[in-house]
Amino acid sequence: MPAACAVDKTDKTEFTTGKVTLGVLRLCTSAPQCALVGPAMVDFAGRVGLVPDLCSYTLLATGTFGVVVEFRERRRTDMGFPHRVILTAREPNHSNTFIIGPGRQVQVNGSRLSLSEGLTPVESVLFEYTNNLHVGAIFLGQTNWTIVLDGTSVLITGVGDGRFPEGLQGLCMNITDAESFKDQTHSPDSCDTVDTHPPDSSINCTTQTERCAGLLPDGLIQKCGDSLPLHQPFFEACFQILCKYPDQGELFCHFFHSFALMCKPERADNYMTMAQCPLNKCADTVCRDSEFCELGLSKVPHCRCRAGVKKYFKQRETTCQNQQASVSIPMCVLSEKGLNVSDLHLNQESCQGTVDDKEEQITFNFDSNALCGTKVKEQGDKFVYQNIVQFNSSSDSGVISRKSSFKLDFSCFYNQPTLKTIHFHAKGGNGIQEAIQGSWKYNMSVGMFSDINLKKPFDFSKGIKMNQMIYISIESEGMDGALLLMKADDCYFSSSKAKGGLKYSLISGGCGNPKDKTIKVFPAKGNRGTVMRIKMFQFKGGNGNMFLKCKMKLCLSTAPGCKPNCDSTKPGNSGGQGNSGGQGNSGGQGNSGGQGNPEGKGKQRRSLDTLETDQDDTGYFVVPI
Template structure:
């Protein structure tokens, strides 16, 4: 019987084990206990050897797993006694004359060393190495990714800005803390326009959470700015009317559909798309990385870019407010449910998004989602827009359809831009608001900082603008919106006088002129007031109301100075004396002229000789007053021997609006009937005085709405009152004319 001898040191010689012979029948098999000297074979430790001999092939094998796997085979010629038994001496075996049968196993199939397996789903080539392990060689290379079925596509190069977070081309994310403008990407080429893509961040409902507001495309060669914002796109100052049919403006291709606005930048015969949906901007430069660098999106040609670009190095000061880095603080919002929002954000790691997770890392998007919704109210469709950003990135670089995610997340069935047709000013943002009927609608609301400075409690609108005899008052529409007030329901005292909305500034302006719109004209102390009120018709049912009561008074006034006598006595050589009365917002001119005739056509000049006891006529007229609202009342006129209206000698011509009864030559005409009047008297001089004579007149303004402004000069009633009560309390304006003997 043929036997062979096996030394236990076959594979453990290096371990220093003693040689112990085991004898087996030729062509047979056996088991050797090596627990006293275990063998480590390709990372596994074994205590048992399974030995078998094939007399026909002249090979025998030593295995560690029941003659099936992890085996070593040896050529028979190395046995020491072929005729009788095998005495295997490991030290005498040439390394290059035996081979390893261990191999690799892949999906249950055994492969020998250096065998390869192509994996279509992952686009990889699996190679069995000498350690018995398959190594993965990604056949698409480092600049591509696998779409499945062995198809390789260029690696995703997408930069996403959503809410307060920037996710650069390589998946690095960072949160923006300030309300400033930052460069995202600079694109430069020799044959196409150089373009900077800039993101502008502003506050919305909270002062301490800046969110993406709008996007600027700075065409540096042409000096043109393309602005992508909620509700509209502008090129320079021109608003563009866009559709899904692309239009080219200054080399930039612009289009708009239900999902948002796309601007494509020319680049070496290709177009780099910049997409904006009102909440998120995404820049896809897949395959076009030359000369595109800088900015918060990072350098697309350098995947090792880390950490993210510092915001301070890419701040665009030209398009940032001076105080954009001023810290803003608010108390935490106790209504925010961060745990619930985190669960919703983590939908990105659940079906159907898991199909995309192998292509696009969801972690930066989840971080962006939780960063916003744990610190900011979960309205304005923010959650859905954030999830949509990830889905859009995935669909741009794979065939994954992600069916059903919108229903799972409670979002609209189709991707939709937020506020696609609602334009808001720089002090506003488009947001969701429940109207008085309980319906949620998108409207322009005040940004938090602007709202704090223009609230009902602080300053409802802007100061009244007064000009001549007109007045106007403006209100920000967003303040009205936030107080559930429809500006079309507001009106002045006259219901027909409503506000006008400026489509560019969104200011609602109410105005009146003189006594129009049922303006109330009154007097108070030294002021002539033109007053009106903005109000709203009540909509309550007698029990409850859901509207704030609105009553906003605004007015313009004219104030009469206490003494406007000329500092220098203007003598008769100047037949006309004028005073400009300027007070508050009102300006009007008071003029005193002297004439020789009652028709006031022959003006007295410096060459006119006036005789004592000669009748002269003096006219007091105004310019700049509304004769439908006010009248001029000459309250008193008197003469003094010096420039001061309270000179040592005084002679009265008019008192209490009527001719002084002590001088029978005085006659007053048209007093209180309009904005001018006149009177006559016979010329005189002070007895035994050769100095100048000064004529002073004191006038008052009378509001016509308060009643009749014509003084009652009936002798029978003079003791009681000569002027009507509505002008008695007004401070006078004083004018003086001087002449010499």
């Protein structure tokens, strides 16, 4: 293991007065040096390895200080780049935590540290802020360590009079044992679950390998080749990354700069110019947490969406609940397209999005009270509510626009009711089940009442007498009744729960039985269902059992044939349209589940508390009477 080297006093360095500079400390090329560029690391022993996932890892730690790096994805979700560096310095009576993040922002114990040109001391740590666009930190102790960060790479150098401190550990000591140095405290959940990406066909690995082979000018290799035998490991790390990761962010130049800093720091910027590598222009660019900085084609820094954010956006789903539809768009998606929040709207231009700065997204929504130009259409057995997030071209003056087009369809839908089981509470004369219908859910309820206003749930304890008038309400709740209509399409009484018994029609095609003038059919309030008025009877020669079987249907209220075209002059029909004079208004009493006779005793002929699907009549629910 190499020893830390002593400082050459001819450099006139004085640690005690704080006149040390990172460049002077790095002049001692025999010092132990560890470099991290993107996910590639060269440890103190010259071993090369890749950080395996998007967790946080300890680079170096002793009993007095620690260096932890948080990794985040950029263009690929299977490769992590340094995002933040967390430094811990243990003082005699307390500890200080320093967080160095994007844009060279530094926090000390949660408070922002303002850095000025030169050195800023904070107890045993010195921070360097220079015009060559990086941040450096120096731990002063028995062995002095320098840490240089530029947003993509981390360079650690040890300078002192002795060997490595006892107990020194971390990736810099052994990159091949990365799992042992994972920092659980700063690692997000599931950070070790990494996607598998196929080879990038746009990358010519031969070209990138040749590029990495010429990592530094010959003169610099000769200068450092004997005293700093890290050219070969840097070459290996370079082509391992560039053969996988698209070098649109000048990643090669970060390898170049890191090696130049380790070899001849005072000439590093000159070598960058010779290699036509731009200085780290992203160093002072602060992006959102969901973004990373990258140089564009014009070599101007831009904030780009992280691959994980784009993956989430591509797999996005509309949130459908409580009759509201909403979709969220990451703000970085708009930034990449050069769009502003005010540029987007729904079909109705006045309906714009709401920005959530914490989640870094903008959300668009519509509901039954504010449809915002939503289009409703029937698709098979679904009724789809669709809207579009779109670019408002009128926000650009003139006849042309240089902003990207944007169009995002999102929708929620209701399914036709296909209830398989519905509970019936005999005590309150009410049955209710929450039926999940596609993306939106609504409730279907069945109630039996003794009055036309549906205020009095039927009292089964007294039994049902012949010729007694009962009112059966079948309604939906949690559904838009303005555009959709729920109706009983077919209802009948049967003497058997299964198919094959005696049968008497009550409703057919949404209209009452024209042969029975005692049957009346009304629309429930708000087009949410059907109310039937029935005068009780019994089957001749039957066993006294009666089962109500109904099939419900959902349709667009404006569609032809949705509202029953019943002849109101015939028995059993109220026209099926319009206001039923309050007959369909249950006022919520039909869902009380606890009204009527609280005991449920008396002459009730059948005490079943479930409604089951008639296996031979698909889509019908069965009510035992």
